[in-house]
Amino acid sequence: MKEIIKENIFVSSQDHLELAITFMNLHKVTGLAVVDNGKLVGVLSAKDFLKTLVSSKYLNGHLGKVEDYMIKNPKTIPEGAATHSIVDQFVSDRFHYYPVVDSNNNYRGTIYRPELLKLLSETPQTTW
Numbered sequence: 001m002k003e004i005i006k007e008n009i010f011v012s013s014q015d016h017l018e019l020a021i022t023f024m025n026l027h028k029v030t031g032l033a034v035v036d037n038g039k040l041v042g043v044l045s046a047k048d049f050l051k052t053l054v055s056s057k058y059l060n061g062h063l064g065k066v067e068d069y070m071i072k073n074p075k076t077i078p079e080g081a082a083t084h085s086i087v088d089q090f091v092s093d094r095f096h097y098y099p100v101v102d103s104n105n106n107y108r109g110t111i112y113r114p115e116l117l118k119l120l121s122e123t124p125q126t127t128w
Contacts, residue, residue, distance in 0.1 A: 001083060004119050005109035006102055010035045011044065013067035020044055020066050021053070033099040034070045035107045040099050042070035076101045079108050084122075090116060 010033040013022045015018055020032060024046060034042040049069045056063055075093065077086055079102045089098065100108040 001081070001086060001111070001119075004033070004115040005110040005111055009033070009110055010054075010107060012036055012039050012064050013065065013070060014060045015039055015066045015110035016068060017049060017069060019055075029097070029112060031095075031097045033107055033110050034066055038107060039105050040074070040076065042067075042072045043074040043097075043099060044070045069106075074099060077111060078103070084114065087120070100115065 006027075009023070009027050011023060013034050013036050024030060024032060030047070031043060031045040033040055034044055034077060044066055048071065049063070052063065052069070057063065075089070075095065075098060077089060077098045077100045079100055081100075086098075097110050097112045099110050102108055
């Protein structure tokens, strides 16, 4: 699974939301891991701030920091998880991405659903 873990797509809790939005647009994703000092502290999904973003555009308001919108203690995938357990997690939950962490909650990357689908569809049946 290492080939589909995106390692450099994350923001800090202290980053401004505008930076996170720019990063999402740049990487064409709708969610980001939030990492402080190498540790996963949350996730940020476009869904979590869309309404606020629209309001700020109409009212010329300012958006806050990532920490104001992030979800703390998100579900994660443990580093080294088996393919079948990763698939089970994506199927059973509604999330489109999961941060990957080691046993000390150090951020290792993020798995996004489209990359998982692509990998599985390109994997020969005999390697399962």
